[in-house]
Amino acid sequence: MGRRPASALLDILRGEGVDRVFGNPGTTELPFLAALADDGEAPEYVLGVHEGAVVPMADGYARATGRPAFVSLHIAAGLANGLIGLLNARRSRTPLVVTAGQQDRRHLQQDPMLSGDLVALAAPAVKAAYDVQHARDLPLALRRAFALAVRPPAGPVFLSVPMDLLAEDTEVEVPARTPPPRPAPAGGLDRAAVLLGGAARPVVVAGDAVGREDATAALVRVAEACGAPVHHQPMADCLDFPTTHPLYAGTLPPRHDAIRAALAPYDTVLVAGAHAFSPHHYSPGPALPPGLTVVQLDSDPDEIGRNFPADHGLVGALGPSLDRLAELLPQQVPPHTAKARALRAGDRHLAERTRTEAAARAAYSRAPLAPWAAAHAVAHGLPPGTAVVEEAITVGLLLRALVRLEQPGSYTHTVGGGLGWGIGAAVGRSMAQPARPVVAVLGDGCALFGLQGLWSAARYAAPVLFVVMSNGAYRTLQDTYEARGGTGPCPGTELGRLDFTQAARFFGIDAVRADSADQLRELVAGAAELTRPMLVDVPLR
Structure with a gap:
């Protein structure tokens, strides 16, 4: 029995285990939104106010659930905003299926507003990209995208779907899902x-x-x-x-x-x-x-x-x-x-770890905190079973040397290097594992790139503790500049002192400033008791 294109899309999402759609919609997604509204068993739509937060939310969710997450972006502009997240997902090999609504095909040759070559735009940032031009091809393309997203090397797969295609008054066949091959050991x-x-x-x-x-x-x-x-x-x-x-x-x-x-x-x-x-x-x-x-x-x-x-x-x-x-x-x-x-x-x-611990403890002093002391306080405050989402660059390197973790999924980072991933990724991980404490350790520069993710954290009451390590600079760039013989200030690397508690409160998130290592450790230890998001601003030397 055939299905309308939009209904077929939802059938496939359900069959692939998709229970959430991460997106920021526009006019070209209206047929998809209408299908979601009319289907009583449709996946939940998780809204982000910028694609720079939407894709990382899906990334964190996919990593935590172990299955592909589904992302809906808005035409060329929304896709362009999401490219940083897609680059991170490709480098980190996170399975995502990503769609963007293309302009109506009936006037696409007239270069309508917002249109563009979506496949060419997406191709460098994804594992594969498809331009779906016929309703009959949509179900097969979707099945192929989900299978390809998880096949080693895993990664994001993109589909461009014209808005009028989803609204077509036609019926399409939905192919059955093929179970993935059973993992097999290597020869030799x-x-x-x-x-x-x-x-x-x-x-x-x-x-x-x-x-x-x-x-x-x-x-x-x-x-x-x-x-x-x-x-x-x-x-x-x-x-x-x-x-x-x-x-x-x-x-x-x-x-x-x-x-x-x-x-x-x-x-x-x-x-x-x-x-x-x-x-x-x-x-x-x-x-x-x-x-x-x-x-x-x-x-x-x-x-x-x-x-x-x-x-x-x-x-x-x-x-x-x-x-x-x-x-x-x-x-x-x-x-x-x-x-x-x-x-x-x-x-x-053990001797090496003892030396590392001693160096961190020796850095304890009055505020503002030394980076070693801040990393040590976080590492020793983590509640059992915590999932750490780290995008702190310089402090993150110190944190890695200090954390003592053994549960799978306890530490998440992105090797992609596109800043702004951490806030959204922490929200997505919390959505996937709501009973697990989530602590996001962020650099101030990284937090600025992904600040809009705090809106989604507040909207969905994600119980994440956001810890912003605020040194007022792109410190890793300054360190590299000095290591390569640079003298004097490195241009374009000073952020100045920023009050992230004000930024958090703007989005409706409780916030506090940590002025000592003991206070920071206690705040981190309380992450397991959170029922809504909280931000801790940590001024560093």
Whole structure:
């Protein structure tokens, strides 16, 4: 039995598990809004007052639910506003299905107001983009978009849908949903176990595919089976290995020379689900030291050997592959050997963590707070089970060294680099997991880019604690400027002192200024009791 185009769209959304539509509407979305209004079982429409907040809300929601989120943008202008969020989602491999209403096809050749080449505009920021021109093609294009969004490498998929297409008085067939293939382990795991088992000094790099594919527990078993220290990949987007584990060795810096130095003591590395060690700042030379045996596992075949040669590359789902590898390793590594390695690594990592804690505590002083002290207060105030959404750049690096987290989804970041993601992402995560405390740690520059997300936080009473680390500058840019020999003030990097409590109150959000580390820690500890959003302004030195 056929369905009208708009009704077919809603049928597919329900079948794909979509329970919310994240959007900011305009005239070209009116047929879609009418369909939502007429359908008693339609997904909830979650409104954002700017697309810069809408796409991050969907991003945070998709990451928390583990399924694609659906986004509705408004023609060329709305799509352009959402491009930063789409770039972040593509880099972070967040599955989204994104539509934008195109102008009525009956006068599109006349270049009507707001029209544009939506596919060309979206293409650089998404995994794939489609221009739907016939009502009969809409259901198939949507099914294809949802399937493609989750297929490794996951990412956003865009569809341009003319407004008159949804309003057509015609019937279209809705294809049945094809269940995704069952995740399967990689081939060649026996040889991987031999290579890792033959290593005298093995190490593991935990990539973000581990966290995305819920394979953290399996990676823990692999690391324990060979007694290997574990580093997070540079600029990790999520918790890929518990930071409380004795084998946890911290996050690799995003520079080839620093990665090379960190991995130099080892003879064999397992790179599990890491995006090719993408650097941030240039440094000469390769990421890996000479003579290092590389075993690389990824669900995305394009990652194998992408930026460095792999001695043994494996393609398969991370969870099943790591589970099988953990079963094979005890045949290659005697348990007493693995245990002895783990004890040595644990002692070394404990000493490093003790030094880091001491440095942070030594930074405690009167207001304004030192960045180390602020990061320490947040890390030690987090309630059990908290989901940390971090977009703090300089303070975020300190926070990563201090947080002790082990529950999946406990830490979320975006490697995309498009500022303004954090506020919306925290709102989306809270919507997906309303019983879980959410603490968003934001830089003041990042908060300014995404400030409109506070409107949605207030509108939907998202119980998020927003912590704004306010140093009055683009501090990471100043640090890099100085490191490269810049002298004198760096132009265009001073924001001045801003009162974020006033910004929060404008949107109807309770706000307070934290003038001491103890006060900040207590406020963070209270995040579990929130029933509506709250903002904490933290002036920094």
